[in-house]
Amino acid sequence: MEALRLPRYGGVALAAVVIAILPFVLPHYDTFELAYCGAYAIAILGLIILTGLNGQISLGHGAFLAAGGYTVAILGQNFGVPYMISIPIAGIVCGLLGILIGMVALRLEGVYLALATFALAVAVPSILKRFGSITGGVQGIVLPTVTAPGPLQNVLSKDQWLYLLTWAIAGILFLVAARLLRGRIGRSLRALRDHETAAISFGVNPTFYKSLAFGWSAAYAGVAGGLTAIATAYVSPDSYTFALSITLLIGAVIGGLESMWGAVLGGFVIEFLPLWAQKINAAAPSVAYGVALIVVMLVMPSGIAGALARGYRRLVRKPRAEGPAQTDAAVPAPLNQPSQAEGTTSTSL
């Protein structure tokens, strides 16, 4: 076991190397798809922070992707803002939107929050069509195709540049998340999820941390929306139907809601599962999602990432006493299900 132990950031360093090599060994088309994977991984990481770590269910994250995508498109078309600037702006805009919605979400729990966010996702295409003078209506906005900047154009193809840009941003956002979740913020988010009343009595401010989780999560979704928009080089209301929100949540659940690696796997699943399923039958993708969800819920309830972690522990270590796979001991004695029921009665504000 000791021999296998890598330095603390060994996995991350290896990840960076593999990710940097891939676009130079894979065909362009795979590189292009893997760029989408990176963007979806960012969005799913946002969902994992919100739903997995903080216990707030969002069925409406597609709305933030839409907001991010349209921010980049509108800034680019009307004001000539380059995407390197407009993508961070998309993150900030969506973060602020997320904080606003997070404040509303404070009053809602469980299924009610899920329904409210779902309504948001359903409303987005109609809202985009209603403000046609800004959003281009049903026609949407066509963006210029992205090419590598300056002299890099001679070295990198469009697809390679898009891939490297996406995964570089993903890398930064993953590291930021890992850093913040390791400390006080991560502990507070998890404490609120596991037992809100107990967390409050320990001095955790629920208003602050729950709004923060929503804003943070939405900001990641916004950046992902900006990245998919420049990859597709087109935004339109039909790109952001409620199905997108559901797909993202499916990706998070299949990938694993309890681990940041679940976000990478989830991004991979929602990008490639429909493409692979098509090879069986043109109408198979939606069935494949359903089947995958059922299988994951039955066989590996903590997602692929959770199953991989458990399998690894079983291989390498003596089986430990049963218990959730949480590594951080910050949460005082994980309390199981009652948190939901009690949370409802003890809602603050």
Place this chain on the structure above:
Amino acid sequence: MIPGSKLGILTLSTLFALSLAGSANAPLAADSVPGVTDTEVLIGGTDPFSGPASAYSAVGKGSQAYFSYINDHGGVNGRKITYKDLDDAYSPPQAVQLAHQLVEQDHVFAMFGTLGTPSNTAIRPYLNENKVPQVFIATGASKWAKEYKQFPWTIGWMPDYQSEAIIYATSLAKTAPNAKIAALYQNDDFGNDYITGLNTGLGAKAKTSIVKTASYEVTDPDVSSQISTLKASGADTLFIFATPKFAVQALVAVAQQSWHPQIYLTNVSSSQSVLRAAAAAGGPGATNGVISTLYVKDPSDPKYNSDAGITLYKQIMAKYLPGEDTANGFFTAGMGYGFTLVDALKHAGRDLTREKLMTAVTNLKENDNPFLENGISVVTTPTNHFPITQEQVVRYESGKWTDIGTIVDARPYIKEETH
């Protein structure tokens, strides 16, 4: 919860293995034409096989069935057509990724029949940049034809919405030259194209003839207040440029408000299901006498029982799409699209290249498409990219469409406009 090194390695090696497995495709010989071998031509496309617009995927299935029929009868110039038609769920990002896959991984010769204005808008720059034909796409926007100089590899097929409105205006000029016109339209490209076409078709008389227009948003719950406004204008003729749901609402509202204008209804909402729904809610008076246009033969119309085209259609349906509803006109339309592609491929010749296909596609003189109404031809020139501009004006009487007069052509008007 925090990324452990080992979990990371496991994750990455899984992903790495999977991505390599996914990319094990043999590259094609460098100087051959993509998608063309001695025995096969590979055509790509996307359709919404899943999602809210999935009903339209019958168009793609109809084309697919027609290609199977052609292949079983020797193919085209000795080649069989393989049509790889994938599910884009009516989502533009999905359509873009599938277009990349079809072009770069599957090496399709051309893209054909992709459905929907948003998806086609999204893939048009990419396909034109790579000089991949994007032919006979299933959308009625007029921009495909109007912007051909900027996007020469893209061409539509069906009559565009402006042409259709021009046809109504021409028909109206004959039957009721002094009509007072009111129009209800959807406030987007689709509705605005119709209003533009109506103005073009009426010409100088447009200003005085059109007494009132009212628009609705697709987000509106109902259009009855718009109908009240239009009724109050004193118009005697009503144009309904609305998608099916709103068309039903409009027809019912007109009946309920005891208004009796001559109604013109867009081809988009001319299916039997729309008219039956309106008649069920508003009584038979709500739909009797409604005027619309058709260009694909209605397979359920008894007058076509001995028609060669519909007989062939039914044979193909029975053999290649058994169990599907033969009354569904989307299948008929799909075969019509397929017929035109086969026609273009034939003219492009045995020595097939993408450039030759585009030359054939922009020099069509097809007057034998058996799935189109008799007398309608598919015609293009290098400077006119509107394949179908003719439609049959029809009136709805006792539960079916009846022809009024002969086929009307909007082409003369379009030429004026594009110049």
